[in-house]
Amino acid sequence: MKNLPPQSPPDADAVYVLHAFQKKTQKTAQYDLDLAARRYKTIGV
Secondary structure, eight states, X not given: OOOOOTTSOOOTTOOOOOOOXXXXXXXXXXXXXXXXXXXXXXXXX
């Protein structure tokens, strides 16, 4: 994930990878969901 300064608007054409993991069960772990949500908030999309 690229680190954006707080004053930089996100690039509209960019694809941001918030979190990657190898899924071994059908249910996604709450930790992984929370981590992706926190990272989503930090980029301000």
